[in-house]
Amino acid sequence: MTRVEFTNLDKILYPEARITKAKVIEYYIRMAPYMLGMLAERPAILTRYPNGVDQEGFYEKDAPAGMPDWVETFRRYSETARRNINYVVCKDLDTLIWLANLAALEIHITMSTVKSFEIPDLALFDIDPEPPATFDDVVEVASLLKEKLDMLGFHSYVKTTGKKGLHVVIPMVPEHRFEYAREFAHQIGKYLSKECELVVSEMSKTKEPGKIFIDYLQNSHGRTMICPYSLRATPNATVSLPLDWKQVKKGLKPNEFTLSTVAKVKQSPWEGMLKNKQKLIKG
Secondary structure, eight states, X not given: OOOOOOOOTTOEEETTTTEEHHHHHHHHHHHHXXXXXXXXXXXXXXXXXXXXXXXXXXXXXXXXXXXXXXXXXXEEEETTTTEEEEEEEOOSHHHHHHHHHTTEEEEEEESSOGGGTTSOSEEEEEEEEOTTOOHHHHHHHHHHHHHHHHHTTOOXXXXXXXXXXXXXXXXXXXXXXXXHHHHHHHHHHHHHHHHOTTEEOSGGGTTSTTOEEEEGGGSSTTOEEEOTTOBOSSTTOBBOOEEOGGGOSTTOOGGGOBHHHHTTOOOOTTTTGGGOOBOSSOO
């Protein structure tokens, strides 16, 4: 029995795919066992589409008005907003369902937890292509990145972004500030740019046609990544899907990972990921 009061369940949130709010809620119920481990201790930042993905949505850091008293929040002063922000912390199924009922289709998370907000426990490599670079090119770069991380002794995890790129993540012992993780990712990007002409490692070159930027800047305080298994606001309701590295090969079609297909998942390749925290300094 849920504490959530549902509204407008027949409202179509994905017009092209004819997906209703009820279907979105059902999807998040199915995915809760795979999502809550990542969500439970992190501030959640929402992108809401109350009128559907064909209409303009809005980004929401602050807990929305009318929030039930059983939803947990994390209060933090924002230097950019110059005020306190009350972030939603999605610790249980009811909260996840409540977010779905708000048409919070995209759920983004920080690279740090509420217990150690200034110190990240995830290092992120955001592999972002510029047309005419293809997803096969993204796969090539991700494979080179994995080889480099393997050589350095890191166990990495990969997922689709739900759009045009891939995320490669290293769970790490929370002992260094964001600047350290950012510099680590930047140095890896610089190395790969020398090994592969597709790769650029500097922000100034990100719009060069056919190039792929390894975005190290996401490892900054306040930046986020889309939560594993979160929906995206795309016409066919794509999903940010964790993958086994064996699946990352040319011919992979991330637009085939949708609400309808991912709902059938039985096990996550990221199972136990947060227990595999690694030190960024080896040896």
